[in-house]
Amino acid sequence: MPGPLAGLRVIEIAGIGPGPFAAMLLSDLGAEVIRVERAGAVRGAAPDKPAGDVSLRGRRNIAIDLKHPDGVATLLDLVGAADALIEGFRPGVMERLGVGPDECLERNPKLVFGRMTGWGQDGPYAHAAGHDINYISLAGALAHFGRAGEAPVPPLNMVGDFGGGGMFLALGVVAAMLEAKGSGQGQVVDTAMVDGTAILMTMFWSMKAAGIFDEQQRGTNLLDTGAHFYDVYECADGRYISIGSIEPQFYAELMRLTGLEGDEQFARQMDATQWPELKVRIAELFKTKTCDEWCELMEMTDVCFAPVLTMSEAAEHPHNVDRQTFIELGGVTQPAPAPRFSRTAAVVDQLPAHPGQHSREILVDWGVAADHVDALLTSGAVRHAE
Template sequence: MALAGVRVVELAGLAPAPFCGMILADFGANVVRVDRTKAGASMDTQARGKRSVAINLKTSEGVSLLRKLCVQSDVVLEPYRKGVMEKLGLGPEDLLKENPSLVYARLTGYGQSGMYATAAGHDINYLAMSGLLSCLGRSGEKPYAPLNLLADFAGGGLTCALGIVLALLERTKSGKGQIIDSSMVEGAAYVGSFIWKSRAIGLWNRPRGENMLDSGAPFYDTYRTADDEHVAVGAIEPQFYKQLLQGLKLDEDQLPPQMSFSDWPELRRIFSERFASKTQADWLRIFDGTDACVTPVLSLDQVSSHPHNSDRASFVKDSNGEESPRPAPLLSRTPAQACVNPGPLIGEHTVEVLKEYGFKSSEIEKMLTAGVVECSGVKAKL
């Protein structure tokens, strides 16, 4: 796999950092998640392909151990607020002195500088600060956040993974590591670059919910069908719009012009009534094989069984039968391989990993006895 041989230490956190770590693991990196001892059950739902070491960071021995793991690794992925690692003496400047080739990724909401650098927040706050939240919502309604996808995962975990891969690539030339300051505010804003860049051509010069791509246009929206399902319509270009009207059996000459903004509410009413006259399956029989840009709105339970997704094996099941998306994108020579084993228990691989990092059985036994580390699950062979 593409990242085979890359050692990653991921400090346990919520949503964005685990997703970043899962991406790296999916593509072959050796990802070790460092959990706190006495932490109970893990909340990491994106732990496939990772191993867990449980370390008591309230002890000097635990901090020293984490330092040794970090400086022997290629990447450190850290999700804490600004200053937490520095208080432990494990900030990037300290670790890079011992391992100049280390890539130290800091994934936070607001970044490592600025007035909010130490403030708490969540996806909705970062999205609000990025400017994107102001664009999301129906006409006349308040802004709404689309789950926690844009800041946590697109602007956070995915963007941070890109930064790590870029730093690893650059390291092949310079031999040097570097610090990655991954801000979810900035990452989300960067994902939304199209919004900024296309304002000048008139795509976003109307109020929220009244533009072509934000639910304003009736030919770019979702519609309820007779069986209480939905279809998604994206017939923007004239040639696609004509095929949409043909499938709906509507005469273009009897309708308002496609780009008449003032007539969009009436056009939406007509489309709504027409789509509500048939079931989703009926509409798919009409539109599949055309370029009308009409697709079913699939539930999470339906998506893997759709013929297109099924043909591509776009979703995988783990050993417990739980389904999730296959890693993307597909690489022709070194494709990712999603681990089918469930995520690790906290501390499940403590002994195994410490041995790989050069610790002797006697040293590990001593740390276990002193409570510096924990090993969960099946009793490890020392």
């Protein structure tokens, strides 16, 4: 069986970061997604090998000149056959091109118009430039990543671009498409990375309200490396392990396997005044064995333990190999689609495409008459990578 979103058609207006990630997620789950590239991105014939960007997997590519009136008309024709469109320009850009929500919903009243920005479609910052690091700063997240006495540490661009951005865009578009099936009406989905990042912090707002998260003391709290039982530690061979022994029964197992059982100071697990000293002591202990030795002792126990792996190491770990968490496509190792479905399995059926690689076939498959396709390619409104 195809993925759970099979039968749905989505148009992706080419962008970077969270937009392509959302499009990849929708495609992984079975939607037919076409990526609309700038006509100027076509550079002659498409290379024989797949495009290098893994996030472009699973979808065909068409190149349209949206500054050409026939290019705009072509995109609106495709909109008429689509369930959703997603774009990641600054507010107002799609409107200036003549393919904003008003024009698209007039052509297809059931269309879901998904918008992806950093700051949102309105507000004082709406038209300002920004990147993940800025969005998670304003959302109140970045301030809390890092160790005590040190500057905040950006967590790659996973929190803003992908967690707070692309994931929420995909969720919002799926939710709106589901609603449109019943109501017959489309709508605009305003996805902002600052909004998504803020909601990812929900639990910490709860902890702050309960008085168990001090927002003024980075790196001193339960889950931000303040506690000795929730941190990463260096081993004798320079590799690292992770410990997350929060619950009493898991902490008791940590004490047993480290030989600290019965130590009166370690017995006061939740006495935060002891944490700095206990971190020093347990760090010294973990340096007495190699990572492999600690794995042999603690893996698959109730310590809440795992080795800290690089991407390459993760792809080769027996657990991930057994679950096929990573796959190889076009000679490139990459994460497999997630989550798993018991009946409608998600499958990647298209290698990352080059700009304009499928222009002609997309137009034909989406209902454009063959003679009109030829006219569009001749005029330059649409370009095909021969």
